[in-house]
Structures are given as structure tokens and as C-alpha cells.
Amino acid sequence: MSKKETTGQAMTRSLVAHGIDTVFGIPGAHMYDFNDALYGARDKVRFIHTRHEQGAGYMAYGYAKSTGRIGAYTVVPGPGVLNSGAALCTAYGANAPVLCITGNIMSHLIGQGRGQLHELPDQLATMRGLTKTAERINHPSEAGPVMAEVVNKMLSGRQGPGAVEAPWDVFGQSGPEVDLPVGSKAPHPAVNSDQIAAAAALISVASNPMIMVGGGAADAGAEIAALAELLQSPVTSHRSGKGIVADDHPNYLNFVAAYEYWKKTDVLIGIGSRLELQFMRWKWLPKDLKIIRIDIDPTEMVRLKPGVGIVADAKAGTQALIDALAGAPRDDRTREFADLNRDARSRFSEVQPQLAYLDAIREALPRDGFFVEEVSQMGFTARFAFPVYAPRQYVTCGYQDNLGFGFNTALGVKVANPDKAVVSVSGDGGFMFGVQELATTVQHRINVVAIVFNNSAYGNVLRDQKQAYHGRYLGSDLTNPDFVALAESFGIRAFQVTSPVELKETIEKALSLDEPVLIEVPIEKGSEASPWPFIHPAPHAE
Incomplete structure (x- = not known):
């Protein structure tokens, strides 16, 4: 006779299979069968209960943002989801893989408007408006596939938050224990050699290129530093890109200093960045500026159209650009960058x-x-x-x-x-x-x-x-x-x-x-x- 498990237990087993070792949250009636499954897996998953749902969501955000791994939390449906909504929209804006696990009212009452405990008119639609992906588990057999699908979408391309809900009655339903699928990142888009060649052609005739990095470049720091050294260009960042190239690297420019260099910049190379600093805060473009972007999200090339758009992982795209540019060395300009940083610090x-x-x-x-x-x-x-x-x-x-x-x-x-x-x-x-x-x-x-x-x-x-x-x-x-x-x-x-x-x-x-x-x-x-x-x-x- 095959072993049985509840939907909540299958979801918990899926969390473990996906390397999730901590869940923040507050237990509640709709979630009891899931909460009990977490108790059963307490040797594998640490549960940290908070004093407000927003706290649970933000703690999951801090976990995700500081590691690049999934930060998970669980709250009751309705007011619990809404109380944590600020953390979800933060995770969406900052591209952090935060997973919200919640419940819903009894499955046969969803959409009926009967006034059930914690009922929302359309909770799934609400969560889809705050996340990259949100899905419902309607039956124990869906637990593994839905969890894997949501994880896959959260981690692939531009990362972001996801949500999974199950109706109150479904969490405790039993089904046969089966092998669970494990979601993973989709393969990165292949680097387009024609785009790399076009970018290299622009850079090769540039006198004063500048590299702008954002949070999407978090794993490409070594390559970006190497590109900056090759081009003898400065690297700058706003907030999400801080530390990708260390502040004490000779090619790093504090963004106050970078604004002075901006006057003469002729090619802007954005890597994993929305270019918010240049286009929304500085609001001034040097004459005849050329823009190159490396970003894994193809929609970025529509939101702010560059001269050359390279849809690629930041690490792979930057390395391809280095390979295409390797050649005659440029004069060392790090003393100039140091002077700009010193002057900026004096001013601020x-x-x-x-x-x-x-x-x-x-x-x-x-x-x-x-x-x-x-x-x-x-x-x-x-x-x-x-x-x-x-x-x-x-x-x-x-x-x-x-x-x-x-x-x-x-x-x-x-x-x-x-x-x-x-x-x-x-x-x-x-x-x-x-x-x-x-x-x-x-x-x-x-x-x-x-x-x-x-x-x-x-x-x-x-x-x-x-x-x-x-x-x-x-x-x-x-x-x-x-x-x-x-x-x-x-x-x-x-x-x-x-x-x-x-x-x-x-x-x-x-x-x-x-x-x-x-x-x-x-x-x-x-x-x-x-x-x-x-x-x-x-x-x-x-």
C-alpha cells in the first residue's frame, strides 16, 4: 500500500526539495494543516513566527535579498496577504525571490461572495497584481507541480516574488506520496554575437565610456571590474548595485562623482540596471550619448530603448563583451577617478x-x-x-x-x-x-x-x-x-x-x-x- 501524505505535507516536502530551510510567518485557521506539516519537518525547515504579517514578508525579503535564494513566508488569506502586500511589492520592485504561501476559503465557496472568514473577491488576482507569478493548488496531486512551476518562474530571467494558495479544505486532503518535480532556473538566453559586435564597435571609438550597474548584475562583479579595467572606464551604481564593484576599487565612482564624469560620457553601458539614476534622477543626457544595455529581461529593451540591447545574463554578457574588446590597452585613468571621488566627498x-x-x-x-x-x-x-x-x-x-x-x-x-x-x-x-x-x-x-x-x-x-x-x-x-x-x-x-x-x-x-x-x-x-x-x-x- 502506497504511503499517503496531505497537500500541506507535499508542499513542505517541496520546500525542502527546493532548498528552502526557513519559513517566516504567523499560523492561522486556514493554514493549520500546512502549519502542522511544517511542524513535522522542523528538523529540515526552521519556522520563525512574527508579530505582524508585514514583518513576516519583510523578513523573507531580507533573507532573499541578502542571499539570492528564495525567502519564504506563510500568512492567512485575506487580511494576512494584504498586510504582507507591502513586502511583496518591495520584492517585485527589487527583483527578490520571495515566496508567499497562503490559504483561501473552502474550495466550493471561492467566488461565491458568501462572506466567509478572510474572503477576498478574487485573492488570486490580487496576488498576481503584486507578484511575478501566483497559482492555486486545487488538489493534492497538484502540490508538487504547482510549487515547482512557481519556483521556476520566480528564479528564471528577472527574478521576482511568487505566491501559492490552497483552499482551506485542500491543505488536509490526502493523496499518495509521489516523487515531486523540482523547479529550477530556465537556461539563460544565449548571447547574441551580432549584438556583442555592435556594442564593441560603439565602445571601441568611445573616449569616455561609463558603466552603470544595478541589482541584476549581483553575480557579475568580477567580470564588470575586468571590463572597467580593460576600458579604463568608471563603474557607478545607485543603491541596488552598491558593492557589486567594491567602493575601494580604483575604477569605482561614487555616484556623486559619477555625475561630474557624466558631462563628457559618450557611451553608457548599463548592466542589470534600469538606468534610473541617469534617466530619472540626473534627467540630463550628454550630447550624442550612445547607450548599450546588458539585461536578462527583454522588456527592458522596450522600456528604455538602447542603441544596442544585449539580452543576456549579466555575467555571460559582460564576459562576451570583454572577449570582443580584448586588444590595445588604454591609458590608466584611475588617478582621475580618485580625484573625482575625493572632490565629491568634499562636497557632500x-x-x-x-x-x-x-x-x-x-x-x-x-x-x-x-x-x-x-x-x-x-x-x-x-x-x-x-x-x-x-x-x-x-x-x-x-x-x-x-x-x-x-x-x-x-x-x-x-x-x-x-x-x-x-x-x-x-x-x-x-x-x-x-x-x-x-x-x-x-x-x-x-x-x-x-x-x-x-x-x-x-x-x-x-x-x-x-x-x-x-x-x-x-x-x-x-x-x-x-x-x-x-x-x-x-x-x-x-x-x-x-x-x-x-x-x-x-x-x-x-x-x-x-x-x-x-x-x-x-x-x-x-x-x-x-x-x-x-x-x-x-x-x-x-
Whole structure:
């Protein structure tokens, strides 16, 4: 007689087969049979329960973004899915493989509008609007194939989030235990030699090429550095591309410095990047600029049409370009790049007190540590003022800029990288979005160092209302708890510091403790210099 298993057990076995070793989430009635299956596999899959569904989604995001592997979470349908929706749209915007596993109402009632517990008019359609792919398991026999299909779509081409739902009654249904298919990445598109030749022809006559990298190039750092050295061109990045070529590489240009080089750029080589920096933030194109793009997503070549579009994996496409260009060496320009970086740092040194505090964090954080930004004055400034030395070590929210993502995301980063230092930098406004997850850090011993810069305001809104709306403040002033006492009430070691020197010393102490730590840094309300002139610079005069 063949062995039986439930849909929930088959789904759990599929998670293990796909190398998923952690699931974040909150159990609930619709999910009990799946939750029980996770309990049965607890020697293979760690379950970390959170205090809010958004926290579960963001922790899965941090896990995925810092590793490139699938980060999984489970929540109840309806409000649970919707509460985690901000994390799904962050994962979609930042191309992170986050898997949401949820339930639905009883299968015979879906679409009936009877007002069942957690019912949505069309949950599957809702999830498909937030993810790269979403599917339903209607019967135990579909569990393996649907899980494999969703994983395949999440990991293939431009990566992104996926979702799987099963009706309440289906999770507990039994069927024969069978071999499960395992989804994997689809093969990368073959590099088109004609496109490579066309790109090489443009580059060969270029005097001042520039390479722009984004998150899609995370695994191509060595090839991109080699291309930059071959061309004696600078490499720059905005936020998702930080660390792919280390900040201290001789060809790396901080993006504030890169804007000065932009004046004379004649060929822009975008690799795994939407080119948001150049086209949405700098908003100024040098005369007769030629654009080459290497991107695995063919739709990118339609969204922003280049002169030459190479649809390929960043690593393979860059290597093919190197092979086509190998020839006469160019003059070394790294001293020029160093001067540009030095000048840029001199100019943005006025962004205080943020820069002094970010320098203190960088000095205290090991070279291979992770820095998780937040939508805050420190986070915005860090995008150009915080050096990063390897891919995935600067964790950002991409274009969604979701306020409140940072602390929760950092917990997922630490779970995925337990032996690395993880520092989360939040403002008081964003931190309070996920403050309840302090309980999760204690219960599961997730040893993140959380730094809260407390200016008693939504700082960006406050500045904009002051400057553009003549001080007509609405909803930008905040009343906060005593953050040190609050953390201590959760059983977390907490400190308050008032200077960069103190912050550096306290981070070093916190990392040596190897336990969850909160550090509050009071900042005078409205005192921060604006980082935006360096992110959205004024156009160059012709």
C-alpha cells in the first residue's frame, strides 16, 4: 500500500526539495494543516513566527535579498496577504525571490461572495497584481507541480516574488506520496554575437565610456571590474548595485562623482540596471550619448530603448563583451577617478550630521557586514555616502521606498547570515512601523544591531513642508516612546548615544555581545542637511 501524505505535507516536502530551510510567518485557521506539516519537518525547515504579517514578508525579503535564494513566508488569506502586500511589492520592485504561501476559503465557496472568514473577491488576482507569478493548488496531486512551476518562474530571467494558495479544505486532503518535480532556473538566453559586435564597435571609438550597474548584475562583479579595467572606464551604481564593484576599487565612482564624469560620457553601458539614476534622477543626457544595455529581461529593451540591447545574463554578457574588446590597452585613468571621488566627498561632507554618523557605522561594521537602510535621512544619505565592498551587503528597498521596511528586513538578513554582523539604520518614524518585531528578535535570538535616529518627525515630509509649503506642517511631527526603555521592556539591551564617536564604540560593543541590541541616537528635529541635491542634482549648463 502506497504511503499517503496531505497537500500541506507535499508542499513542505517541496520546500525542502527546493532548498528552502526557513519559513517566516504567523499560523492561522486556514493554514493549520500546512502549519502542522511544517511542524513535522522542523528538523529540515526552521519556522520563525512574527508579530505582524508585514514583518513576516519583510523578513523573507531580507533573507532573499541578502542571499539570492528564495525567502519564504506563510500568512492567512485575506487580511494576512494584504498586510504582507507591502513586502511583496518591495520584492517585485527589487527583483527578490520571495515566496508567499497562503490559504483561501473552502474550495466550493471561492467566488461565491458568501462572506466567509478572510474572503477576498478574487485573492488570486490580487496576488498576481503584486507578484511575478501566483497559482492555486486545487488538489493534492497538484502540490508538487504547482510549487515547482512557481519556483521556476520566480528564479528564471528577472527574478521576482511568487505566491501559492490552497483552499482551506485542500491543505488536509490526502493523496499518495509521489516523487515531486523540482523547479529550477530556465537556461539563460544565449548571447547574441551580432549584438556583442555592435556594442564593441560603439565602445571601441568611445573616449569616455561609463558603466552603470544595478541589482541584476549581483553575480557579475568580477567580470564588470575586468571590463572597467580593460576600458579604463568608471563603474557607478545607485543603491541596488552598491558593492557589486567594491567602493575601494580604483575604477569605482561614487555616484556623486559619477555625475561630474557624466558631462563628457559618450557611451553608457548599463548592466542589470534600469538606468534610473541617469534617466530619472540626473534627467540630463550628454550630447550624442550612445547607450548599450546588458539585461536578462527583454522588456527592458522596450522600456528604455538602447542603441544596442544585449539580452543576456549579466555575467555571460559582460564576459562576451570583454572577449570582443580584448586588444590595445588604454591609458590608466584611475588617478582621475580618485580625484573625482575625493572632490565629491568634499562636497557632500556638508550633509551633516548624517555623514559623520555613517562614517562611524562604517568604521565599526566589519568589511563583510550587512547594512540595511531605511527610508530616512540616514538611509537617503547612505546611498552615496556609505561605502560597500561586496554585492548584497547593502540591503535596500529598491524603487518602492517603503517606509518601515528596514528593521524587519534586517531580521531576515541576520537569519540568512547568522555569522555576519547586521546593522539596521532607521528613523523613528520607520522604526515604529515594525517595533513589535522586537519580540521576535528576543524569542528567536536574532542578533541585529538596530540603530534608531530619533528626530521626532517624518524628516523628509517635515523638510518639504517647511521649504515648499511655508511651514504648513501636517502630520510630520511625531510623539515617540522612550526607545531605550521600550527596548529594555522587551528584554533587549539598549543604549542612547549622542555623538559619532559614542556610536562607533557602542556598535563595537553591541557586536561583541552577540545579542539583539537597540541604539537610539537623538537628533534635533529638522537639523539634518538635505541629501537630495546630491541625488537629484541640478542639470549641467550647456
